[in-house]
Amino acid sequence: MRFSTVSGLVAALSLACASNAARILLNNDDGFGSGNTRELYRLLKEAGHEVVIVAPATQQSGQGGLTEFTTEANLTAPSQYDIVPAGAPSVGTDPNDSNIWYYNGTPAACTFVGLDYVIPRYYKDWKYGPDVFVAGPNFGVNLGPFVFTLSGTIGSTYAAVSRSVPGIAISASNDRIAYSDVKNTSNPATWTAKASFKVVQEFIESTPEGQSVLPLGYGVNVNIPPLDNDEEPPIYQTRLTGEADTDIAAYDEETGLFDWDFALPKPAGVNACWNGDCSLPGETWIVNGGGVSVSLFTVDYDAPTNVYTTDVFGKVSALFEGPKGNGTSAGSKKLKRGLARPIIKRHQ
Template sequence: MKVATTLAAALSLAPTATALNILMNNDDGFGSGNLRELYKLLKAAGHDVLIVAPATQQSGQGGRSDFSTYANLTSPAQYDIVPAGAPAVGTDPNDSSIWYYNGTPAACTFVALDYVLPRYYPGWTPDLALAGPNYGTNLGPFVYSLSGTLGATYAAVSRSIPAIALSASNSAVAYFNVTNATHPAALAAKASYAVVEQFINATTEGSAVLPLGYGINVNIPELSDDTLPPVVKSRLTGEAETDVAVYDEDKKTFTWGNVRPLAAGVNACYNGDCSLPGETYVVANGGISVSVFTIDYDAPSVPYTEMVFAKVESLFSAGSGRNDTEGYQTKPAQKKRMMTGRDVYRM
């Protein structure tokens, strides 16, 4: 049952007691209607907001940090906002606080932190990073690694910035085609704002919005009016989807589908409160899901983890008569260059 709270009442766009520096990003492109509508709401509330987002649509890139090898755009930016030949990183001609970069969402996070801010906004440090609202929901652990919206978010969290991923259930629209307050993009932005502003208002001035290494994944159901749906504490796992490869006999190509029955692997619960509903279930039943994640991907300290380590215990102890992790816990870090996946890719 929906609560009798309108989005308009939840917004209260008077300047907030705590004005933050907010860095925005997304994977749908810097001309996204959803992105621009939330940007306007945050600015109206008194926050200092900058957008650094992809020059073109970059959905499905996950946390891939792909930087352009060209100094200039080889084709026009999204919706022809910026012409081909313009610098690969620059500002919207109508708003100098909105930047584009010709790279993936995660790359935009890093370009913002390591180029745009130090060069053009010295001393401006983000208090909060927001990605989205995305066109379409990003539900469950599988899309955590697939979604560009989430990729931009955990890139920020990895750099010690509190970050929130926001995803809605509306379709893509150019920002200049959002012409009224009841447009789906406007409603998605208002619902996103209601959640974001609650996090901000509940934070003591001078404190971080989230603990170090923490991020938030918010998903919003389809909105038909300005009624705020129930906001539900949730988790990533729980009736979550993962892919199956679907082969087209005629085209001889593959596409994706949702595996049935639901896969147990993507829904295994080891961390956090396993009694919480999964975000997939919450959104399917008309609620706004709010899930908490951390950057720490380590397996939990449970018997299963001990059993896994035990399988190679003889290797850990080989040659030294003790578990070599003991020595590594006390030795300073070795300054040796290790080959990374990125190095292998470039070979």
């Protein structure tokens, strides 16, 4: 089926389908030479989907949603695994596959380069852009709300969701491997790709004609446990919180250096449940038990409407102008008339 991702609620929920193939933009913070990503790319293409990779020229893990564009027109060093030599353009294609693109920037920057440069210029038949954005499978899981803010895999997905493109972030437990080292289909990269493909394909095939894969503002976070063979692991509906970890600064007395470690016991703050179904198992618990977790997130971070939110706002209510909560306060009117404009700075 063909999905469109035109901005706007009507366009996102009432989209024409022309075939059984989806147009998929694939990214990965581990770089465009990732064995995991290349294997998923292969499986998606074999299933008849149109797939374009736009991923970092080098490994860019842990960048979160940082959008950093290169200031150099050419690569100052060879790309990942020496696929592209130093001196090549900062954006270009793999010498062996014109649908695999690299860009010398962060994962989120690659999402935007894919949406605003690669697809409009070189895939003009993708009139409304990709039907689905997929990041990963990452080398290493991204479990829980704390890692959610740090992961380049999720950051690049969040960037796509912010642009009205349905986004699926996938992270796995296998070790890093170059695509050129994947010699057969009996290896963790291929097993991980198969588990990832199953989830992506199910989302696509289960979407009725005329609908978007995901509602506006929705994204998916998938995590895959260690796989020892090609036996399909069980898949569970989960939530981000619940048995989730967060970090501490662990000081080494011998070296005088800090490193991260898990906070024990698990802090209640990172596991507080205010939204969604609090009866669902946490993704951390499911993956630790050998299952694949599928969690949903939205870009709406607003606090829920409850007594706690009312109490918090109440503490500073004396500062607010006009009636509260109706969107027509004196302050709002001033902003609309341009008499009081907030200073907006881009944070990197």
